Amino acid sequence: MITKTLLRALDGKALWVLAALLLIAIAVPASNLALPSGHPLRVPDHFVPLLGKYLTYAMLALALDLVWGFCGILSLGHGAFFALGGYAMGMYLMRQIGDRGVYAHPILPDFMVFLNWKELPWFWYGFDMFWFSAVMVVVAPGLLAFVFGWFAFRSRVTGVYLSIITQAMTYALMLAFFRNDMGFGGNNGLTDFKDILGAPIQAGTTRAALFAASAVALGLCFLVCSAIVNSKLGKVLVAVRDAESRTRFLGYRVERYKLFAFTASAMMAGLAGALYVPQVGIINPGEFAPANSIEIVIWTAVGGRGTLVGPIIGAVLVNAGKSWFTGLFPEFWLFALGGLFVAVTLFLPRGIVGTLADAWHAMKARHRPASLEEGSPRPPKGSARMDPSPAE
Amino acid sequence: MSDRQTLLYLDGVSVSFDGFKAINNLSLIVGHRELQAIIGPNGAGKTTMMDIITGKTRPDEGEVFFEGAIDLTRLDETAIAELGIGRKFQKPTVFESHTVWDNLALALKKPRGVFSTWFYHPSQEDVARLDEILDIIRLRPRRDALAANLSHGQKQWLEIGMLLAQDPKLLLVDEPVAGMTDAETVETAKLLKEIARTRSVVVVEHDMSFVRDLAARVTVLAEGSVLAQGSLDHVSADPRVIESYLGR
Ligand SMILES: Nc1ncnc2c1ncn2[C@@H]1O[C@H](COP(=O)(O)OP(=O)(O)OP(=O)(O)O)[C@@H](O)[C@H]1O
Numbered sequence: 138m139i140t141k142t143l144l145r146a147l148d149g150k151a152l153w154v155l156a157a158l159l160l161i162a163i164a165v166p167a168s169n170l171a172l173p174s175g176h177p178l179r180v181p182d183h184f185v186p187l188l189g190k191y192l193t194y195a196m197l198a199l200a201l202d203l204v205w206g207f208c209g210i211l212s213l214g215h216g217a218f219f220a221l222g223g224y225a226m227g228m229y230l231m232r233q234i235g236d237r238g239v240y241a242h243p244i245l246p247d248f249m250v251f252l253n254w255k256e257l258p259w260f261w262y263g264f265d266m267f268w269f270s271a272v273m274v275v276v277a278p279g280l281l282a283f284v285f286g287w288f289a290f291r292s293r294v295t296g297v298y299l300s301i302i303t304q305a306m307t308y309a310l311m312l313a314f315f316r317n318d319m320g321f322g323g324n325n326g327l328t329d330f331k332d333i334l335g336a337p338i339q340a341g342t343t344r345a346a347l348f349a350a351s352a353v354a355l356g357l358c359f360l361v362c363s364a365i366v367n368s369k370l371g372k373v374l375v376a377v378r379d380a381e382s383r384t385r386f387l388g389y390r391v392e393r394y395k396l397f398a399f400t401a402s403a404m405m406a407g408l409a410g411a412l413y414v415p416q417v418g419i420i421n422p423g424e425f426a427p428a429n430s431i432e433i434v435i436w437t438a439v440g441g442r443g444t445l446v447g448p449i450i451g452a453v454l455v456n457a458g459k460s461w462f463t464g465l466f467p468e469f470w471l472f473a474l475g476g477l478f479v480a481v482t483l484f485l486p487r488g489i490v491g492t493l494a495d496a497w498h499a500m501k502a503r504h505r506p507a508s509l510e511e512g513s514p515r516p517p518k519g520s521a522r523m524d525p526s527p528a529e
Numbered sequence: 530m531s532d533r534q535t536l537l538y539l540d541g542v543s544v545s546f547d548g549f550k551a552i553n554n555l556s557l558i559v560g561h562r563e564l565q566a567i568i569g570p571n572g573a574g575k576t577t578m579m580d581i582i583t584g585k586t587r588p589d590e591g592e593v594f595f596e597g598a599i600d601l602t603r604l605d606e607t608a609i610a611e612l613g614i615g616r617k618f619q620k621p622t623v624f625e626s627h628t629v630w631d632n633l634a635l636a637l638k639k640p641r642g643v644f645s646t647w648f649y650h651p652s653q654e655d656v657a658r659l660d661e662i663l664d665i666i667r668l669r670p671r672r673d674a675l676a677a678n679l680s681h682g683q684k685q686w687l688e689i690g691m692l693l694a695q696d697p698k699l700l701l702v703d704e705p706v707a708g709m710t711d712a713e714t715v716e717t718a719k720l721l722k723e724i725a726r727t728r729s730v731v732v733v734e735h736d737m738s739f740v741r742d743l744a745a746r747v748t749v750l751a752e753g754s755v756l757a758q759g760s761l762d763h764v765s766a767d768p769r770v771i772e773s774y775l776g777r
Pocket residue numbers: 546551569570571572573574575576577578619
């Protein structure tokens with residue numbers, strides 16, 4: 138049964154995406170490590186973690202699209218799950234520093250020594266082990282999403298109200314993580330990492346490996362999302378998006394479906410955050426900022442929500458644009474981002490991928506007899522809508 | 530109430546919206562394998578009655594029992610649907626971004642849990658059943674069309690097909706022939722009569738020739754309660770019924 142479901146996920150399109158990701162996972166590190174510096178085809182050193190960061194953003198956007206594009210839940214708090222995964226990884230990296238910190242304490246990270254703490258808080262236990270941290274990377278955000286979703290979906294909070302409370306959630310977490318007595322490094326967050334799994338974190342080979350890991354993880358998330366979306370479960374999610382109450386009258390427990398999608402999505406976002414932190418070298422409470430979560434929504438909208446490729450393309454393009462733009466006019470980036478969002482909403486309501494898919498289907502339809510035309514699986518009109526409320 | 534013949538039992542049900550009594554001390558019985566037509570002027574409370582039976586609206590007072598002992602006022606929409614009560618809405622509501630086939634497949638009676646739907650693969654019987662339903666509702670040529678692209682009448686048929694796929698014990702059908710041609714209306718009456726041979730069907734409709742075709746017991750609702758009951762000829766001769774229709 139499960140293999141059948143996975144096989145169905147590997148339809149033509151998914152295979153292409155997976156092949157492309159695998160190619161990137163090999164080609165970028167290989168070119169960086171094997172080619173001599175100065176070679177025109179060599180990916181420069183500083184580009185490897187930058188591209189790796191884009192891939193983790195792509196994972197995050199993909200995770201958001203699973204709940205927003207396919208289930209109609211507009212989460213404005215997905216940055217929180219990303220940051221929680223990032224903190225779980227950051228805690229592991231902090232403990233790897235050992236006595237090499239400024240204060241050379243064998244166990245306590247520098248900021249705890251600085252705060253005059255005598256022993257490790259209980260919630261830091263276990264983070265010296267990679268396997269434990271790797272589990273927490275998905276369990277912590279997954280648990281938060283589960284508890285949050287349990288209450289929100291059972292009390293049938295939907296639409297704008299749900300979006301607002303997800304935003305409040307990430308804001309509350311930001312305030313909490315800013316506090317020194319929370320035990321997560323306060324303002325400064327966690328940084329000055331030394332090594333990961335025994336390898337020096339700044340080394341070219343480590344960065345190449347982290348890049349490859351990000352590409353592979355993105356591929357895995359894509360596969361899982363594809364297996365969900367192409368199954369009957371995915372059809373129920375779309376049914377919930379388009380006509381929630383009708384789905385209930387068919388006997389589906391809508392809140393359980395939403396809870397599943399929301400939790401799965403949060404776990405993917407956590408994984409993305411965990412791969413992000415070692416590549417950028419820091420995690421701080423700023424990652425919980427509400428604006429970050431809104432940016433994720435923009436990446437997804439630009440790429441095309443309700444498609445699996447769209448959010449990946451949107452995240453990479455917008456962030457590449459951001460890197461380029463902030464180099465030129467740093468103070469205008471937010472205006473450019475806002476303008477982009479307005480432009481996409483007005484002129485490309487289905488995003489880049491959605492619009493291309495529409496054009497492609499329209500072209501194919503013209504070459505086919507008219508009787509078949511309506512049978513073509515055109516993407517839904519409904520997904521053009523940007524507002525989060527269900528269609529009822 | 531423990532009557533073997535009774536499938537659905539409403540007694541003394543009232544519900545008001547902002548002080549306006551939409552349903553007023555309504556009592557109604559639907560028997561096993563009964564086809565019952567419900568008529569009544571606009572705003573009589575017909576749709577609200579279905580809302581109460583299917584758990585969308587909670588009554589302020591009164592009892593609603595299914596199969597003798599199951600108290601429907603304590604259950605939500607999902608639980609009631611799972612018990613075997615299916616509903617077609619007054620405004621046809623199908624899943625517009627899914628194909629006709631997928632609409633039926635979603636309705637097909639199968640385990641409704643998250644993981645059983647994730648790993649679901651249609652068996653041969655499932656496919657055969659869906660094909661059969663497609664023939665019954667005459668949408669086989671449109672099986673891969675998006676529901677959004679169907680005509681109003683076809684959406685009505687699709688929703689009836691979804692009801693069939695759900696395989697309920699009781700079907701609540703709200704204004705099924707709105708937007709249908711005369712020929713389609715006749716076919717729908719035949720189909721509902723056929724369905725009622727094996728299960729109970731409650732049909733709300735304004736179209737009198739359709740109600741006549743159904744040849745069923747007729748209940749007249751007005752201002753939230755039962756005004757008259759009996760054959761169509763019987764109730765349409767009732768002076769109170771005539772007045773309630775004309776008095777508007
Ligand atoms: N949720 C609600 N809130 C407020 N009033 C409501 C609500 N639902 C129904 N009503 C009112 O209750 C009355 C009965 O409505 P209902 O839809 O049940 O009538 P109906 O018999 O189905 O009429 P029609 O033949 O027009 O479909 C109407 O006056 C309607 O305005």
